[in-house]
Amino acid sequence: MTTPADVRTDEEAFAASLAGRPVPGGAQHLIAFTHAVRAGATAPGRPNAALAELLATGLLTDTSEPSTRTAGRPARASRKRPRMLLTTLAAKIASAGVVAKAACASGVVAVALTGAATAGALPGQDAAVLESGDSTVVTGTPDGTESTDGSTDTTTDTTTDTTDGTGDTPADAVVEEPAVAEPVVEEPVDEEPTTEEPVAAPELTEEEWATGPAEGQTFGDWVSQGAHNGWSTGQRVSDAAHQRNADRQAARNGGTTPAPVVREPAAAPAPQQPVTEQPAAVAPVPAPAPAATGSGTASGNGNGNAGGNGNGNGRK
Amino acid sequence: MATGPAFDDVLAAAQAGAAWAFEVLYRDLSPAVTGYLRLHGALDPDDLASETFLAVFRGLGGFSGDEDALRSWVFTIAHRRLVDDWRRRSRRPQLADDAGDVLPETAGGDVEDDVLARLGTETVHRMCAGLPADQRSVLLLRVLADLTVEQVAEVMGRSVGSVKALQRRGLRRLRAELEPAGAPRTGEADVTTEGTGAPLSARPAMTGAR
Numbered sequence: 120m121t122t123p124a125d126v127r128t129d130e131e132a133f134a135a136s137l138a139g140r141p142v143p144g145g146a147q148h149l150i151a152f153t154h155a156v157r158a159g160a161t162a163p164g165r166p167n168a169a170l171a172e173l174l175a176t177g178l179l180t181d182t183s184e185p186s187t188r189t190a191g192r193p194a195r196a197s198r199k200r201p202r203m204l205l206t207t208l209a210a211k212i213a214s215a216g217v218v219a220k221a222a223c224a225s226g227v228v229a230v231a232l233t234g235a236a237t238a239g240a241l242p243g244q245d246a247a248v249l250e251s252g253d254s255t256v257v258t259g260t261p262d263g264t265e266s267t268d269g270s271t272d273t274t275t276d277t278t279t280d281t282t283d284g285t286g287d288t289p290a291d292a293v294v295e296e297p298a299v300a301e302p303v304v305e306e307p308v309d310e311e312p313t314t315e316e317p318v319a320a321p322e323l324t325e326e327e328w329a330t331g332p333a334e335g336q337t338f339g340d341w342v343s344q345g346a347h348n349g350w351s352t353g354q355r356v357s358d359a360a361h362q363r364n365a366d367r368q369a370a371r372n373g374g375t376t377p378a379p380v381v382r383e384p385a386a387a388p389a390p391q392q393p394v395t396e397q398p399a400a401v402a403p404v405p406a407p408a409p410a411a412t413g414s415g416t417a418s419g420n421g422n423g424n425a426g427g428n429g430n431g432n433g434r435k
Numbered sequence: 436m437a438t439g440p441a442f443d444d445v446l447a448a449a450q451a452g453a454a455w456a457f458e459v460l461y462r463d464l465s466p467a468v469t470g471y472l473r474l475h476g477a478l479d480p481d482d483l484a485s486e487t488f489l490a491v492f493r494g495l496g497g498f499s500g501d502e503d504a505l506r507s508w509v510f511t512i513a514h515r516r517l518v519d520d521w522r523r524r525s526r527r528p529q530l531a532d533d534a535g536d537v538l539p540e541t542a543g544g545d546v547e548d549d550v551l552a553r554l555g556t557e558t559v560h561r562m563c564a565g566l567p568a569d570q571r572s573v574l575l576l577r578v579l580a581d582l583t584v585e586q587v588a589e590v591m592g593r594s595v596g597s598v599k600a601l602q603r604r605g606l607r608r609l610r611a612e613l614e615p616a617g618a619p620r621t622g623e624a625d626v627t628t629e630g631t632g633a634p635l636s637a638r639p640a641m642t643g644a645r
Contacts, residue, residue, distance in 0.1 A: 129606040137577060148613035149606065155559045156578050160470020163462060167485040173492055174461060178452030 325350045331359050338363060442502050450496050457492055464488075464506065467579045468513045474563045474575055475517055483520055487513045507586045510576060514590050562612055570605030573598055 132146030136153050166174060212223065328350050332341035338360070345351030448456035468487055472480035490512050498508060563571050569591070576587045588598040 129610055130603060133577075133602075133606055137581065148610060152559070152562070152609055152613065153578050155555075156470070156474065156563075156575070159474070159556045159559055160466050160579050162469075163465035164469035164481040164484040166461070166488070167482050170461075170485040170489050173489065174454060174457050177454030177457060178492065 323348075329355060331362060446495075446498075446505070449492065450498070460491075460505075461488055464509050468509060471510065471513060471575050471579050472517055474560060474579075475568070475571065476564060477517060477520060478524070483516055484513070487516050490516070503582075503586070506580055507582055507590060510580045510582065511590045514572065514576075562609065565612060566605055566608055570601045570608065573601045574605045574609075577602065 128143060129146055129149055132142045132149050133153075135142045136146075136150050142150050212220065215223070323344070325348070328341075328345050328348070332338055336344075341359070342351055342356055345355070445456045445459050449460055465484060465488065469480050469484040472483050472487075477483050487509070491509050498505065500508070563575070566574070572591055573587055576582050576590060577584075580586075582590065584598050584602070585595055588595045591598065593601075
């Protein structure tokens, strides 16, 4: 029998069971019902396809990278475009008059004949034309800096791809270019001999270096080489500079300055007195050979740019 | 909520779109939501629960609150999906048999054990089907979703007093159904006035209108 007291008891028992408190007697049926309901709702539902995909991939909120769907749209549009052009052309031809059709046909025949004749007459120039086209494309796309490397074709491809995809950020271009540099792996083979050169440099002894710049070596390189090895001092550099100036002066005056003779006093502790003496003694003998080296170093006296070009004064 | 990491972390990750956070929330809330929809007689409770969670995950960016608020919000969406499903199908839920004919008449000593023995999944379904939809919603939201009366009122779009009245009537009806065999059922007069004899019916009041 359900009385108002029973109803009140049920409510209290129901609230107690939900809160996990001890349930008063007389309301066990509600506890059983509650447990049975909860026991029947322990297994998760089977997600449908959309929810399963969402649970697997989540919601991609980052839009910096182009998605596959947005990247596919231009291709879809490009696929439709030829169809549209063909259908439009067919509709226009069908709606044209007889005279227009005849003119169109004659034009098509003329274009075909011209193309065939051109292809037959200039078979060997196609490659040249294509190459020149490539070169123009390469020179037109540098848009920055890095395409001056040997791999110009790959760089142009990547730049065009990124510009077609989305609004390209400079970060993307920077990231892609190291990947482009990967094909140029063969170049380090050429660099290895260059790395051997510094290895060969230490073979130069201090005495050899102190004789002065070698043939073909500039004075600056000679000084830096000595500084790198810890041999160059102010005194040595100054002596060598004086010696070089003396050689130049002698080359201008007599046209003969024996280089090997000059270097010997540079290595010696007393530099200047032999320098003045020995060129005078040796100068007449080896005239032609030092003249070649001397002319190469002393030919930089360009002072003849004084001729001012008077500009026009605007009269017709 | 039995989420492993802290709820705030899970919620933040889910709002950022992390799949693992969706998985955690789904694993925690899906059984109750699916059970709620199934005990309401939805024809395809799994699909309806999936639609519910799709709406939840897509709208989670604008949510703010604690665990109880999230649970209440999820069941609000589930309840609305259920009402929409009722409207769309325009037919009454299944399992409209009389529960009194199904409950076996077994004698026993302990009342709770006897009732537990008599209550199976199908029996629970039939008992829920014997309740009017609003009473069923109140009781299921209270039991499965662990919502307070105020939260249930918010989910159903009703007043707190109305929810309390619906709960009282539902409990009275359950007592009448679960009383041991042979016991007088004096409360049947009230039950018949509530349910008009139909075991399960999706009346217009089920549409969630205030």
